[in-house]
Amino acid sequence: MNRIGVFVCHCGLNIAQTVDVEKLANIISDYPGVVYATNYIYMCSDPGQDMIKEIVKEKKLNGVVVACCSPTMHETTFRNTVASVGLNPYRCEIANIREQCSWVHKDKKIATEKAVEIVKATIEKLKLDKSLIPLSVPITKRALVIGGGIAGIQASLDIADSGYEVVLVERNQSIGGHMLQLSETFPTLDCPQCIATPKMVQVGQHPKIKLLAYSEVEEVSGYVGNFKVKIRRKASFVDWNKCTGCGLCVEKCPVRVPSEFNELLVKRKAIYTLFPQAVPNKPVIDSNNCLYLTKGKCRACEKNCLAKAIDFNQKDTFVEEDVGAIVVATGYDLMDKAEIGEYGAGKYKDVINGLQMERLLCPSGPTEGIPHRPSDGKIPKEIVFIQCVGSRDPEHYYPYCSKVCCMYVVKQAMLYKNVVPDGQAYVFYMDIRCDGKGYEEFLQKGMEENKILYLRGRVSKLFKDGDKIKVWGADTLTGRKIEISADMVVLAMAVVPSKGVKELARKLRITADDYGFLTEAHPKLRPVESLTAGYFLAGAAQGPKDIPDVVAQASGAASKVDSLFSQDVLYHEPIIASVDEEVCVGCGNCVDVCAYDAIELDLRTKKAKVNSAVCEGCGACCAACPSGAMQHNNFSKRQIFEMVDAFVR
Amino acid sequence: MRAEISIKNTKSKFLDKVEELSEQNIYACYQCGKCSAGCPSISEMDISPSEIIRLVQLGGEEEVLNSKTIWVCASCFTCVTRCPKGVDVAKIMEALRQITLRKNVDYVNPLSIPRETLSQVPQIALVSALRKFSG
Ligand SMILES: Cc1cc2nc3c(=O)[nH]c(=O)nc-3n(C[C@H](O)[C@H](O)[C@H](O)COP(=O)(O)OP(=O)(O)OC[C@H]3O[C@@H](n4cnc5c(N)ncnc54)[C@H](O)[C@@H]3O)c2cc1C
Ligand code: SF4
Ligand code: SF4
Numbered sequence: 001m002n003r004i005g006v007f008v009c010h011c012g013l014n015i016a017q018t019v020d021v022e023k024l025a026n027i028i029s030d031y032p033g034v035v036y037a038t039n040y041i042y043m044c045s046d047p048g049q050d051m052i053k054e055i056v057k058e059k060k061l062n063g064v065v066v067a068c069c070s071p072t073m074h075e076t077t078f079r080n081t082v083a084s085v086g087l088n089p090y091r092c093e094i095a096n097i098r099e100q101c102s103w104v105h106k107d108k109k110i111a112t113e114k115a116v117e118i119v120k121a122t123i124e125k126l127k128l129d130k131s132l133i134p135l136s137v138p139i140t141k142r143a144l145v146i147g148g149g150i151a152g153i154q155a156s157l158d159i160a161d162s163g164y165e166v167v168l169v170e171r172n173q174s175i176g177g178h179m180l181q182l183s184e185t186f187p188t189l190d191c192p193q194c195i196a197t198p199k200m201v202q203v204g205q206h207p208k209i210k211l212l213a214y215s216e217v218e219e220v221s222g223y224v225g226n227f228k229v230k231i232r233r234k235a236s237f238v239d240w241n242k243c244t245g246c247g248l249c250v251e252k253c254p255v256r257v258p259s260e261f262n263e264l265l266v267k268r269k270a271i272y273t274l275f276p277q278a279v280p281n282k283p284v285i286d287s288n289n290c291l292y293l294t295k296g297k298c299r300a301c302e303k304n305c306l307a308k309a310i311d312f313n314q315k316d317t318f319v320e321e322d323v324g325a326i327v328v329a330t331g332y333d334l335m336d337k338a339e340i341g342e343y344g345a346g347k348y349k350d351v352i353n354g355l356q357m358e359r360l361l362c363p364s365g366p367t368e369g370i371p372h373r374p375s376d377g378k379i380p381k382e383i384v385f386i387q388c389v390g391s392r393d394p395e396h397y398y399p400y401c402s403k404v405c406c407m408y409v410v411k412q413a414m415l416y417k418n419v420v421p422d423g424q425a426y427v428f429y430m431d432i433r434c435d436g437k438g439y440e441e442f443l444q445k446g447m448e449e450n451k452i453l454y455l456r457g458r459v460s461k462l463f464k465d466g467d468k469i470k471v472w473g474a475d476t477l478t479g480r481k482i483e484i485s486a487d488m489v490v491l492a493m494a495v496v497p498s499k500g501v502k503e504l505a506r507k508l509r510i511t512a513d514d515y516g517f518l519t520e521a522h523p524k525l526r527p528v529e530s531l532t533a534g535y536f537l538a539g540a541a542q543g544p545k546d547i548p549d550v551v552a553q554a555s556g557a558a559s560k561v562d563s564l565f566s567q568d569v570l571y572h573e574p575i576i577a578s579v580d581e582e583v584c585v586g587c588g589n590c591v592d593v594c595a596y597d598a599i600e601l602d603l604r605t606k607k608a609k610v611n612s613a614v615c616e617g618c619g620a621c622c623a624a625c626p627s628g629a630m631q632h633n634n635f636s637k638r639q640i641f642e643m644v645d646a647f648v649r
Numbered sequence: 650m651r652a653e654i655s656i657k658n659t660k661s662k663f664l665d666k667v668e669e670l671s672e673q674n675i676y677a678c679y680q681c682g683k684c685s686a687g688c689p690s691i692s693e694m695d696i697s698p699s700e701i702i703r704l705v706q707l708g709g710e711e712e713v714l715n716s717k718t719i720w721v722c723a724s725c726f727t728c729v730t731r732c733p734k735g736v737d738v739a740k741i742m743e744a745l746r747q748i749t750l751r752k753n754v755d756y757v758n759p760l761s762i763p764r765e766t767l768s769q770v771p772q773i774a775l776v777s778a779l780r781k782f783s784g
Contacts, residue, residue, distance in 0.1 A: 381656060453659055484655065
């Protein structure tokens, strides 16, 4: 026996303006199964909810339909409302008459008719809804953080300081990320090494943090609260337990190859550490360039290592870690300047990218903070900076704004003028976006005090002219074409996600956008969570951002992990797929379509099995199942048919 | 026309002189155009006030000094009261006039101006033309 109550909300005028709510409630009160129907201005308000509770009790309702806004807004609200008076929350359904009706129609008569249909269909669904109980799963209170840039460092420290263990996986031999390459940091011009290294040391020393450097995530299985992670520990050919970090091996190595940390501006050895304050501060041998590992002779490092730490037989090893939550903080890279033909396609030595300029301006960098240009080592007297290279160019490269360039270009031009006071810095820009706290003031200081000349326009072409780089640009403020003979050109290349992030996202089963930036669950309201439960996002991996934003986001992600870990069991939505084993023919279609790896085919019984803790309830398998064995709880085929029937009847 | 910019014009004596005489930081200008938008004499100008500042930044000495604008400017101070960066545009105009005057070239002989046109000559231009006679 159905005893259904229908509660029609006005949503102020949002619904009531276009749908005749009075009439809707009247018509529905005569519908089979409905024992009560009413309307009210704001159902979600306290008096609205109290009314629902009273009527559930008074009329002994066994099902409730609230005709209101989208279920993504208030489904939880009303389910909790009915649960508080003893009704199973899954016996409460939302009929969306706002987004799907009042907001998209103008004609009140038609909109009201449609609202009636929507509510009727929802009642038909409700009639077949089962009372469900959420699943409870235990939770491993240990987190994995992938990427040891400032984002990963901050997230790890915050989680560990809350008392939970952290496994931090970094693919380089040291944590630090790009921040450690920077010269000074806007807008306060403090030295990034000075402010980041204390945090790095804390990571290295924290009793709750297990730092796995020179490692990568190989495989992840499981689900929120219960992930199993397989991690590859890459062979470094140095026994880090024995190594004292004396550096003798590095000194003796005869090989010289371009240093990635110094953005290829200078050379490093085949056995190397990233920078003096590295954590951990242990060398690795680059097997692609080591003479012994490629040609079978040399071993200079081994001969000179007093600690006998060099081990050419080392192989990659694997470790498995159980964790309950995963923070992805894999950061960014810069687009390759070789992709831009009109700016020399990467062929001109004195056309460099932003990170190269950071190294040249860094007091601990290869030129000790005074830029010498790569081609002949001269100190450039005229430098041209070009903003938005590859960014804001939907036609050829990326449509988005890289967000950090406006600010680092001011910074670099400023630092340049500080060390080369008689030099001139020109900046070609389209718009200047200095929107952070103290940022606009920083820009104005650069213009007023350092006399950086801003030219509004994009550069159309760079070409070599003797030992100069000719720059052809425009100044749209005066409508003039501009030609500058520069000694060096700095390209503010587009910020792109770090290499390999798309493959990683696939392994983790989280989504990334077209460019590879990881997608947050909601751009405004859930900015640090992934759509896949148990995954959290921090730093530039989610989109270009500067250090203040990165740190804020990392702390946000960490606090989300903390609140997850503050529970002892996790409750999982019971609106998921379930299989009728009697009907299943074992075709495996469902296994193939499941994006979450939630279904297994039992090899012995040849029947599909849903792991209910992993299933996200997307419904793909139910649609793919040819036999009808796979059904969605409270979205059964029968229910869908009844709903369609209600519409077409 | 492709204008060549180099350290020679961006760090020119001209720019220094304008800054010295006007006591204004030429690089402080936002190029927002508020001065030009409110200038009551703009219809008589060939180059707008904000563009004059831009040309000084770019080292466009000749163009600026040959413009009518600096002589049409009535020093009414509308721009000065409205500029968000506190750039005293009127002082910059005066500096530009000074630079021209100090070259001590006879551009106009006030005595040769016919009486009928005298009432139409911009006052600033007239005063400037006479100024060099006052020592
Ligand atoms: C030229 C330039 C100048 C800048 N100057 C400033 C400035 O002055 N002030 C400021 O606030 N911001 C500045 N920024 C921005 C700043 O660099 C970033 O905000 C910040 O470094 C991002 O930190 P992150 O941890 O998110 O990423 P990253 O620093 O990129 O760190 C990511 C880390 O993850 C590791 N990793 C990547 N993939 C994997 C994987 N699959 N497995 C394991 N580990 C992985 C990487 O090795 C790296 O260590 C500048 C940026 C540029 C390009
Ligand atoms: S063996 Fe390899 S790493 Fe060691 S010194 Fe020789 S080249 Fe360098
Ligand atoms: S109003 Fe001031 S800031 Fe704006 S263009 Fe004129 S001088 Fe420059």
